[in-house]
Amino acid sequence: MQDWGISVLFEGRNFIRLLEGLGVTLEISLLSVLVSMILGTGMGVLMSINSKVIRFICRIYLNIVRIIPQLVLLFLAYFGLSKSFGVNLSGELAAVLVFSFWGIAEMGDLVRGALNSIPKHQYETGLAVGLSRRQLYQYIIIPQTIRRLLPQTINLITRIIKTTSLIVLIGVVEVVKVGQQIIEASRLTVPSAALWIYGVIFILYFIICYPISLLAMKLEKWWEV
Incomplete structure (x- = not known):
């Protein structure tokens, strides 16, 4: 076992340290996902209204997020703000800000697409049969929007979780660090330690992300019944 290098996982607190690093990763991911879901939903609604100015601003924001790599955004937030404006951000806070900034734009576009994919005649029919706007959205629009959003939202959540591995480059002591x-x-x-350490990190990410995907599939099947 020593020759294989697996013993390094059980030396001292190595395995516990990996789990503690995973906790940092999850904390940053969950905060970023929460902010992205809440503000991104609001942004998606704004992008769906008939205001050219608001839609133009939202589109510029979305394009900026999609053009600039997340790593560059991390460097801008962590190194750029502190050097140029004297803003002292911790690596964890910079990560949450950047991944939320990215997630809000992506979630907003998903919400916009889901809302716009619902045929207009469903709005008109619901109002024509006497439903109030609250009832229209509660019983017709929102349930359909959630069903259409779910797969893409789950994909976005797993992307945010996996992309947090980039924060190792700004010194955050998470699981990869x-x-x-x-x-x-x-x-x-133990020259072969890298194989086992990164193998365990792969398994930890899989354990986190795979159940999320399973939950999405079960919810889709439940809604289809």
């Missing part, structure tokens, strides 16, 4: 520290400390005694 902890793995690098363990590998560096064991490079002479």
Whole structure:
């Protein structure tokens, strides 16, 4: 077992440290997802109204987010703000701001697409049969929007979780950073440690993301019944 390098996982607190790093990853991911879902939904509604100015501003925002890589946004937030404007952000806060900034735009576009995909005659028919606007959205529009949003939203959540691995480059001690520290400390005694450490990190990400995908599939089947 020593030759394979798996023993490095159980030396001292190495495995516990990986789990603690995973906790940091999950904390940043969950905060970013929560902000993205709430504000992104509002942005999607704004993008669906008949205001050319609002839609233009939202489209510019969306294009900026899609053009600039998340890593560049992280560097701008963490290094750029502190150097140019004297804003002292922690790596964790910078990560939450950047991933929320990205997630809000993506979620907004998903909501806009789901709302616009519902035929206009359903709005007109609902109002024609005497439904109030609240009832129209509660019983007709929102249920259909959620069904259409679910697969893309689950995909966005898993993307945010996986993309948080980039924060290792701004010094945040999350699961990948902890793995690098363990590998560096064991490079002479256990040369094959990288295989096992990164293998465990892969499994941890899989354990987090796969159940989310399963939940989405079950919800889709439940709604189809």
